[in-house]
Amino acid sequence: MPRETATHGSGVTQRSADWPRTANRWVQLTLAEDDPAHFDLDFWVGLMRDTRANAVCMSAGGYIAYYPTAIPFHYRSRFLGETDPFGAIVDSARQLEMHVMARVDPHAIHADAAEAHPEWLARDQDGKPLEHWSFPGIWLTCPFSPYHREFITDVARELVRDYDIDAIFANRWEGHGGISYSEHARRGFRDDTGFDLPVRAGDTSDPAWQAYVPWRRRRLSELVAIWDDAVREIRPHARFIPNIGSLGVRDMDRDLIQRHYPLFFIDKQGRSGNEAPWSAGRNGKRNRGLFRDRPVGLITSVGPEHHEHRWKDAVSPPEETRTWIVDGFAQGAFPWFTKFNATISDDRWVRPVVEAFTLHAALDPVLGPLPITAEVALLDPTQTDRLLTPADRRERFSHEDGFYQALVEARIPFEFVADQVLSAEELSRFRVLVLANAERLSDAQCATVAAWVESGGSLVMAYQSSLLDETGQARDTFGLAGTIGVDLAGSTRGPVKNNYVALTGQHRLHAGLDGAKRIIGGTRLLPIVAHADTDVPFRFIPDFPDLPMEEVYPRAGPDAPAVVARELPSGGRVVYIGFDIGSLFWEALQDDHGRLIANAVNWALRDDPRVRVEGPGLVDIAVREGEREVAVTLVNLTNPMAMRGAIRETIPLTGQRVTVRLPEGTGTVGARLLVADRAVDVTVQDGHAVVDIPSLDLLEVVHLTWGQE
Numbered sequence: 001m002p003r004e005t006a007t008h009g010s011g012v013t014q015r016s017a018d019w020p021r022t023a024n025r026w027v028q029l030t031l032a033e034d035d036p037a038h039f040d041l042d043f044w045v046g047l048m049r050d051t052r053a054n055a056v057c058m059s060a061g062g063y064i065a066y067y068p069t070a071i072p073f074h075y076r077s078r079f080l081g082e083t084d085p086f087g088a089i090v091d092s093a094r095q096l097e098m099h100v101m102a103r104v105d106p107h108a109i110h111a112d113a114a115e116a117h118p119e120w121l122a123r124d125q126d127g128k129p130l131e132h133w134s135f136p137g138i139w140l141t142c143p144f145s146p147y148h149r150e151f152i153t154d155v156a157r158e159l160v161r162d163y164d165i166d167a168i169f170a171n172r173w174e175g176h177g178g179i180s181y182s183e184h185a186r187r188g189f190r191d192d193t194g195f196d197l198p199v200r201a202g203d204t205s206d207p208a209w210q211a212y213v214p215w216r217r218r219r220l221s222e223l224v225a226i227w228d229d230a231v232r233e234i235r236p237h238a239r240f241i242p243n244i245g246s247l248g249v250r251d252m253d254r255d256l257i258q259r260h261y262p263l264f265f266i267d268k269q270g271r272s273g274n275e276a277p278w279s280a281g282r283n284g285k286r287n288r289g290l291f292r293d294r295p296v297g298l299i300t301s302v303g304p305e306h307h308e309h310r311w312k313d314a315v316s317p318p319e320e321t322r323t324w325i326v327d328g329f330a331q332g333a334f335p336w337f338t339k340f341n342a343t344i345s346d347d348r349w350v351r352p353v354v355e356a357f358t359l360h361a362a363l364d365p366v367l368g369p370l371p372i373t374a375e376v377a378l379l380d381p382t383q384t385d386r387l388l389t390p391a392d393r394r395e396r397f398s399h400e401d402g403f404y405q406a407l408v409e410a411r412i413p414f415e416f417v418a419d420q421v422l423s424a425e426e427l428s429r430f431r432v433l434v435l436a437n438a439e440r441l442s443d444a445q446c447a448t449v450a451a452w453v454e455s456g457g458s459l460v461m462a463y464q465s466s467l468l469d470e471t472g473q474a475r476d477t478f479g480l481a482g483t484i485g486v487d488l489a490g491s492t493r494g495p496v497k498n499n500y501v502a503l504t505g506q507h508r509l510h511a512g513l514d515g516a517k518r519i520i521g522g523t524r525l526l527p528i529v530a531h532a533d534t535d536v537p538f539r540f541i542p543d544f545p546d547l548p549m550e551e552v553y554p555r556a557g558p559d560a561p562a563v564v565a566r567e568l569p570s571g572g573r574v575v576y577i578g579f580d581i582g583s584l585f586w587e588a589l590q591d592d593h594g595r596l597i598a599n600a601v602n603w604a605l606r607d608d609p610r611v612r613v614e615g616p617g618l619v620d621i622a623v624r625e626g627e628r629e630v631a632v633t634l635v636n637l638t639n640p641m642a643m644r645g646a647i648r649e650t651i652p653l654t655g656q657r658v659t660v661r662l663p664e665g666t667g668t669v670g671a672r673l674l675v676a677d678r679a680v681d682v683t684v685q686d687g688h689a690v691v692d693i694p695s696l697d698l699l700e701v702v703h704l705t706w707g708q709e
Helices: 041-050 085-095 111-116 146-162 183-193 207-234 254-260 279-290 318-330 350-367 390-409 443-454 581-588 591-604
Strands: 026-030 055-062 099-105 167-170 239-242 264-266 296-301 333-340 376-380 414-418 432-435 458-462 486-488 500-503 518-520 528-530 535-540 561-567 573-577 611-614 619-626 629-636 653-661 666-673 683-685 688-696 699-708
Touching (some): 026 041, 041 085, 041 350, 055 085, 055 167, 085 099, 099 146, 146 167, 167 207, 183 207, 207 239, 264 279, 279 318, 279 376, 279 414, 318 350, 390 591, 443 458, 458 591, 518 591, 561 591, 573 591, 581 591, 611 629, 629 688, 653 699, 688 699
Parallel strands (some): 099 167, 167 239, 264 296, 376 432, 432 458, 458 573
Antiparallel strands (some): 486 528, 500 535, 611 653, 653 688
16 A cells, blocks of 8 residues: 655644543554555454544554654564555544554664664673564663664654654553663663662662662653653644553653653553453553543453463453453543454454444443542552562552452442542542551651541551551551551561451441351461550451361460551541451452451441442442532443453343432432433432442443432
């Protein structure tokens, strides 16, 4: 498909700078080198039309150019010939009034460029260039070298000058994952910090590593600014938006994000190993916890995401793909799908993508303008865990995973709040704050949480939360000791086998445990002393053997506090759980642990949530609110493979009831099921609207609207 004329910037009508607000259904095509030889433009244009997509991202350059580039050492596909597949997609997308983004990949270069420009290469500690781990004969680049700062900047300028595009998207732009010991990196780090590059990544005791983490973040942030400024000089509305991975903006400076990221794309393309399907929606929540005002999209691969084996040119079961996309946009992450390789050797991915995208298009006019709200927030320690090793981060996430699973099972809508923006203003949006295991909290952060609880907020806190300051230094007791009514009485103990906690007294935290005198405790325990103004509804039973079986019985009654509850004069409520309940629930999935977490949050809410959803099954809930409307989204995650992909079948549910507390002065209430596209009966009782959903396939939205009395 020859491209006779380029669409130059000087001949293009200036487009609106707020285009990121309307680009919310993305098609991405990542080309293989041989795709120009058999690229089926009609298929892709038809798919963009069928999905009602309004934006497209297409491979353009970097490692391989898919357009007739004029830049020396910008390797052109050897199958390109006189064609321009990138330009053809640009023209077709613009005819469909779609937004267009060019994908570049700067992580590797070919041998001719490596030979001509050895200064572009990433190197090991001995100074040897790093060959690509998967495809010998090509070479990894250093993100602190002129290749990124100059060469890729030239590529970006060429693309926005010659094509009518809105943005450039960079993948694998941050380096190879380890430390690059190129001369540019060595000299830059030494000049800026006075240190030599650290020898071992993740050694938190090494001052050089402590300096490297913020230095790398700052240098990468500067790189984003260079690229973004370069494209905006040519097209003021255009942006350069590098991929920031599955953890959103963790590794970037927040002020940089404010200036240069009008929207985010979360590169969490599917499930791998033991992972719950609600992981899709978590991406939207996490990003919103730091930047509530920025659109965020979830990139979904049409193939399996098994990281160990990487079957990138395969197809996932249709229900897995459909569920991943739907749970993502139900929690506010607009849909984006990517197909690796333009060859269609298996088209079973097409139907679920079309179904999910058209569902989003149908619901977006109602859901899009409504912000997602919640009464419960889970603290996301995005800032204070930057120095942690990957293993430590996985441990931290296991606590979060357990709490997340428990809250989803309990059908408690919740949001994230990032520690970077932890403030009285942010907390004022919520009634309950949950600290799953937020070990590292600064004195200022502890003071903010304490003041919020004193003013009427409620806190659910577990395990080692607030035991360390933001640098990782241990405190003598909890930073929030005065708030939770608990002091530390020794060191963490464990791993412990055969531990139990006994129900003591009578408390709402015992709900649903009728008949039980004790439940499973933890594997890592904290010795604590409870203050006089607290209740202790659970106490540890002293250790006893787990073998021989004849010796498995307790020798003494319950003694040390395990769970402490406190009510404050302000109306706030506090629960502290003194063992590793989050990570243990995620590992063992014992129902009593999930129930205890849910009981703690519900008690902290005073058992009067704004929205309650009752019925059988595993359902992920999101709540959106307007001035006189509420939309409650239910995603049915009930399937035989709920905790490990891939989903083969979603099991339909019946008997779902949604109850919403109405504001004072509410007039006549109407209700509609948006997916079923019909009105539904609504009953108003004691200031609450009640709607019954007769059946739930994958998704339903209850949309309540009302007037004033």
